[in-house]
Amino acid sequence: MTDMGGDQIEEAVASCAALLRAAAGRDWDGVRAGRLEWSCRRTAEHIASDLIAYAGQLAGRAGTAYVPFKIAVDEGTGDAGVVDVIETTGALLAAAVRTTPREVRAFHPYPFRSANREGFAAMGVAEVLLHTHDIAEGLGLPYEPPAELCARVLATIFPHVRPEPDAPWSTLLWATGRGDLPGREPLTEWRWNNNLVIDTERLTLEGVTPAAAADLHTGGTGGFEWIEGGPFEGTRDASGMAVSAYEKGLHRPEWGIFVLVRREDGRAVGAMGFHGAPDEKERAEVGYDLAENARGQGYATEALRALAEYALARDDVKLLFATIDQDNASSQRVVARAGFTLVSEDLEQFGDELNDGEGSLRLYARDS
The missing domain is CATH 1.20.120.450 (dinb family like domain)
Incomplete structure (x- = not known):
């Protein structure tokens, strides 16, 4: 699309x-x-x-x-x-x-x-x-x-x-309140929804629509101009998750994916976002990746700080967390610089679904 x-x-x-x-x-x-x-x-x-x-x-x-x-x-x-x-x-x-x-x-x-x-x-x-x-x-x-x-x-x-x-x-x-669909209540009020953007000093975090996510997932650019090496595999996988959520009626744009667009030249360098809306305990998981040529320049830390501040300022989330492979030292440094704290020793408070059973993941969290 x-x-x-x-x-x-x-x-x-x-x-x-x-x-x-x-x-x-x-x-x-x-x-x-x-x-x-x-x-x-x-x-x-x-x-x-x-x-x-x-x-x-x-x-x-x-x-x-x-x-x-x-x-x-x-x-x-x-x-x-x-x-x-x-x-x-x-x-x-x-x-x-x-x-x-x-x-x-x-x-x-x-x-x-x-x-x-x-x-x-x-x-x-x-x-x-x-x-x-x-x-x-x-x-x-x-x-x-x-x-x-x-x-x-x-x-x-x-x-x-x-x-x-x-x-x-x-x-x-x-x-738009003009017709009926089997199994759905008629609408008397409605609004369309343009995508959210979050600005940082060097980046714009631009919300990805289901249309753009579908294109990214199938090998396209999503309408963005990417630096060499992008979009990375994780962005395409996350886009597929967003499309699946949209098709099920579970997608919430403010809890979706954001492409990181560099202000200086308008080029996309990576993506960051949530694995879905906050759960019943008001927790949301974050994830991100960068094109290889954009790594080591502080973009992920800058974006994650802004995304965390946006999310934790809302009334419907109290805690953000990220699960990172124990061998991924660079990603662990990113979340630490963005204000997340290592809490692996207390995994049980997050539920068994977050424990891979092999101890290969480390859990970082940041609260409001």
């Missing part, structure tokens, strides 16, 4: 325009758009407004708030003209996404106050698909966008939603 980008925005807009142009002679003003309070006309104008707003956020590198502007369709514009505006604003967002560097982030409130180009692309695609559905429902027209497009949206900005492999469109409708 590749990144969300300009091609996907254009594909979504084309599916929208095809339906709306065929319905341009209908009464858009007098009909509500599906479950929305807006008319079909107002909803179509809203699609264009969202697309240009997202383009503006990226192009303007908005840091703390929405760029204070809006567009208005000229008075007297017919419905076909509104479709022209949707196509134009879609092209502008696609261009902004294609020309924005991978590491750039701009303001968006949900949930971590920023999004990168893939996030804005996914949000734009979601707005187009979902509001086209609303209009089609209001006008009594059939509409179902490409399944792969829906799956990419889900795997980018709905990482907390268990996907239905054979029904990504139905899953997306359910996840």
Whole structure:
């Protein structure tokens, strides 16, 4: 599964325009758009407004708030003209996404106050698909966008939603309160979820979406530009674990994997993260690896300190731990410098599942 980008925005807009142009002679003003309070006309104008707003956020590198502007369709514009505006604003967002560097982030409130180009692309695609559905429902027209497009949206900005492999469109409708899925309670409130980033002096820890994790696990780059020798095997294995958790509905993005991106050149040097959300005792396990060419420069220590401080500042975790092979002296030094203490002599307090039975692992922990 590749990144969300300009091609996907254009594909979504084309599916929208095809339906709306065929319905341009209908009464858009007098009909509500599906479950929305807006008319079909107002909803179509809203699609264009969202697309240009997202383009503006990226192009303007908005840091703390929405760029204070809006567009208005000229008075007297017919419905076909509104479709022209949707196509134009879609092209502008696609261009902004294609020309924005991978590491750039701009303001968006949900949930971590920023999004990168893939996030804005996914949000734009979601707005187009979902509001086209609303209009089609209001006008009594059939509409179902490409399944792969829906799956990419889900795997980018709905990482907390268990996907239905054979029904990504139905899953997306359910996840946004627009439909039902067998065995799942209807949703009345929902938010999409852009990835978390944590900054350090020399690095950015960038949360890996299920879409990026799937690409990493199958031999791709995850959309990152890696230094020579990366990504390392441990990153691909951890990505596979993240994909498995996502497919089971157990993935929690703030307790997932983070790729370590070097600020000086935007290149990824390794990965770090959690083995899952905190357990019933409010404990979480951390793990990490670096590309060989990035080792010995303090990157792992710097990143682990930041990740530990982020996690231990939360209300749902009291202790972090790491299990390290007794022969891996360099990794033991990393965790020690990051504030973890050797507690191997008291393994029983962590449960039998952490003891490999052969004494080949050492356990380090850090609490709040």
